[in-house]
Amino acid sequence: MSISKIFIINRGEIAVRIIxxxxxxxxxxxxxxxxxxxxxxxxxxxxxxxxxxxxxxAKSYLNxxxxxxxxxxxxxxxxxxxxxxxxxxxxxxxxCTENNLVYVGPKPDHILxxxxxxxxxxxxxxxxxxxxxxxxxxxxxxxxxxMIDKIGLPVMLKASAGGGGRGMKIITDNEQVxxxxxxxxxxxxxxxxxxxxxxxxxxxxxRHIEVQVLGDQYGNVIHLGERxxxxxxxxxxxxxxxxxxxxxxxxxxxxxxxAVKLAENISYESAGTVEFIVDQxxxxxxxxxxxxxxxxxxxVTETITGIDLIQEQIHVANGAKLRFTQSxxxxxxxxxxxxxxxxxxxxxxxxxxxxITKWEIPQGPGIRVDTHxxxxxxxxxxxxSMIAKxxxxxxxxxxxxxxMLTALDEFMIEGIHTTIPFLKQVLQDExxxxxxxxxxxxxxxxx
Amino acid sequence: MSKNLLSIIxxxxxxxxxxxxxxxxxxxxxxxxxxNQDLKIVIGENGVTESVEASNNNGxxxxxxxxxxxxxxxxxxxxxxxxxxxxxxxxxxxxxTPVKKGVVTIKATTTGLFYSQPxxxxxxxxxxxDRVEEDTTVGLIEIMKVYSAILSGVAxxxxxxxxxDAQLVExxxxxxxxxxx
Numbered sequence: 001m002s003i004s005k006i007f008i009i010n011r012g013e014i015a016v017r018i019i020x021x022x023x024x025x026x027x028x029x030x031x032x033x034x035x036x037x038x039x040x041x042x043x044x045x046x047x048x049x050x051x052x053x054x055x056x057x058a059k060s061y062l063n064x065x066x067x068x069x070x071x072x073x074x075x076x077x078x079x080x081x082x083x084x085x086x087x088x089x090x091x092x093x094x095x096c097t098e099n100n101l102v103y104v105g106p107k108p109d110h111i112l113x114x115x116x117x118x119x120x121x122x123x124x125x126x127x128x129x130x131x132x133x134x135x136x137x138x139x140x141x142x143x144x145x146x147m148i149d150k151i152g153l154p155v156m157l158k159a160s161a162g163g164g165g166r167g168m169k170i171i172t173d174n175e176q177v178x179x180x181x182x183x184x185x186x187x188x189x190x191x192x193x194x195x196x197x198x199x200x201x202x203x204x205x206x207r208h209i210e211v212q213v214l215g216d217q218y219g220n221v222i223h224l225g226e227r228x229x230x231x232x233x234x235x236x237x238x239x240x241x242x243x244x245x246x247x248x249x250x251x252x253x254x255x256x257x258x259a260v261k262l263a264e265n266i267s268y269e270s271a272g273t274v275e276f277i278v279d280q281x282x283x284x285x286x287x288x289x290x291x292x293x294x295x296x297x298x299x300v301t302e303t304i305t306g307i308d309l310i311q312e313q314i315h316v317a318n319g320a321k322l323r324f325t326q327s328x329x330x331x332x333x334x335x336x337x338x339x340x341x342x343x344x345x346x347x348x349x350x351x352x353x354x355x356i357t358k359w360e361i362p363q364g365p366g367i368r369v370d371t372h373x374x375x376x377x378x379x380x381x382x383x384x385s386m387i388a389k390x391x392x393x394x395x396x397x398x399x400x401x402x403x404m405l406t407a408l409d410e411f412m413i414e415g416i417h418t419t420i421p422f423l424k425q426v427l428q429d430e431x432x433x434x435x436x437x438x439x440x441x442x443x444x445x446x447x
Numbered sequence: 448m449s450k451n452l453l454s455i456i457x458x459x460x461x462x463x464x465x466x467x468x469x470x471x472x473x474x475x476x477x478x479x480x481x482x483n484q485d486l487k488i489v490i491g492e493n494g495v496t497e498s499v500e501a502s503n504n505n506g507x508x509x510x511x512x513x514x515x516x517x518x519x520x521x522x523x524x525x526x527x528x529x530x531x532x533x534x535x536x537x538x539x540x541x542x543x544t545p546v547k548k549g550v551v552t553i554k555a556t557t558t559g560l561f562y563s564q565p566x567x568x569x570x571x572x573x574x575x576x577d578r579v580e581e582d583t584t585v586g587l588i589e590i591m592k593v594y595s596a597i598l599s600g601v602a603x604x605x606x607x608x609x610x611x612d613a614q615l616v617e618x619x620x621x622x623x624x625x626x627x628x
Contacts, residue, residue: 051617065591073615
């Protein structure tokens with residue numbers, strides 16, 4: 001069966017991105033929109049739009065019964081979930097199968113397994129992919145000491161119920177263990193009502209590196225290189241690049257091979273991303289998680305490989321074999337992506353939805369802008385604040401940085417605040433320019 | 448359900464609320480807001496929808512959905528569906544004004560498949576010229592084999608039907624025009 005009509009159940013730039021590839025492939029597009037997204041660029045470009053509910057995502061973009069009912073009523077033969085929303089919800093993939101709709105993504109089982117941190121960790125270990133040394137649970141400070149004997153200092157003591165940096169303590173010396181454990185556990189109990197703690201190896205000088213993989217229904221898996229997404233603010237990626245700068249060729253190949261091994265082990269289908277944390281001091285890497293969907297930052301991979309990832313997703317979903325073997329994949333130059341958000345960096349990154357009164361996007365060789373906005377568009381208050389992605393291609397990293405700075409200079413947006421000034425500052429930072437990126441770079445720049 | 452809320456609202460309050468909801472259904476209004484220093488209760492549709500907001504003295508806000516029988520839910524949704532020429536909630540609270548007589552549109556409150564008749568071959572629920580009351584069933588909406596009755600929400604005469612049987616209707620799409628009594 002060949003897909004001829006796709007129901008796209010997402011919004012923003014990714015909806016536009018998917019529609020564009022569908023047009024090239026001769027596939028009809030039906031776009032689901034909430035009441036608040038009826039005027040987005042995606043709504044203008046799709047062959048047809050269906051208002052599936054109010055602005056509230058729970059009643060529109062997250063409502064599986066309405067989505068399936070609509071897909072069948074409009075005669076779609078496939079559903080593309082994009083990223084976020086229902087893109088990693090196994091129930092949607094299952095509902096598609098039950099209703100003879102092709103889900104453009106992996107099998108429900110892949111989503112289910114990788115969605116559970118413990119199962120994913122077990123699969124990684126089974127595939128000989130290193131995982132962050134640590135424990136499931138520690139109930140006394142003696143157990144913490146036993147763990148430290150095994151994995152070495154420093155370690156991070158984390159509250160099971162914690163999140164967003166709360167309930168985390170770094171232990172750098174054995175003398176501290178008793179006091180730190182007792183106070184952290186009591187603190188966790190008071191804050192979260194649960195004093196359960198666990199121990200993990202602490203990586204001070206960390207990089208976030210992820211590998212794009214692509215698999216088909218016949219067990220073939222290849223990688224399309226890695227991306228460095230270390231430049232994050234509060235775990236939100238801001239700048240992504242391919243390939244990862246300043247790592248040894250040996251480490252690069254090891255990381256790529258580990259990702260393929262993991263994906264092969266579960267016979268992964270479609271596009272997926274295996275995320276690793278890299279310890280720069282020790283030149284070691286550890287599995288973090290696998291994302292079973294297209295990523296926001298996929299364009300940097302497309303730029304250096306020349307492969308349209310959405311097209312390959314659809315191709316594989318159609319039941320076709322991968323059109324490339326590993327040796328067909330070539331990496332040309334360097335690519336950087338900057339996420340532009342409607343936020344005021346000078347006011348603590350406060351979101352700034354509203355009417356865009358001026359919108360002039362950068363142009364020229366090696367510049368790509370993925371966006372759903374235009375002059376006269378009102379950024380709605382209901383969804384995330386990303387309004388555009390600027391992606392550049394350069395013959396070298398240095399070249400790409402200069403091209404990005406030129407592009408950001410040219411990007412004229414009025415009516416709302418954006419993160420463009422902050423991104424320029426990041427790109428001009430000496431450590432960033434030298435490729436010395438780490439997950440703590442932005443802390444340093446903002447200090 | 449939130450612990451905070453239970454400490455604010457007692458059983459008697461719940462009973463009073465239930466009575467209020469019933470009264471509201473029988474009225475031409477679809478929205479009621481009660482507020483004092485410690486507690487704010489909003490009943491109705493129009494975006495705020497079926498939720499109770501309560502704030503205690505610590506300023507913590509809790510929300511919960513009112514558990515209601517299916518039929519009540521449909522009634523409330525449909526009462527809210529007739530949104531044309533409604534007075535603003537504030538106007539309702541300050542000085543009850545009668546809803547203007549005129550043509551009101553019954554809109555779809557959810558995306559789904561519209562059915563004009565209870566089963567294939569049966570007579571339609573309503574046709575142009577029929578008189579309807581607020582609780583008259585004017586059609587069905589199906590979402591994955593789950594059927595909900597669409598109630599008129601207004602009393603009057605059907606003057607136009609905008610949709611066909613078994614058609615996909617979108618959220619907010621006009622279904623019927625009703626000339627109010």
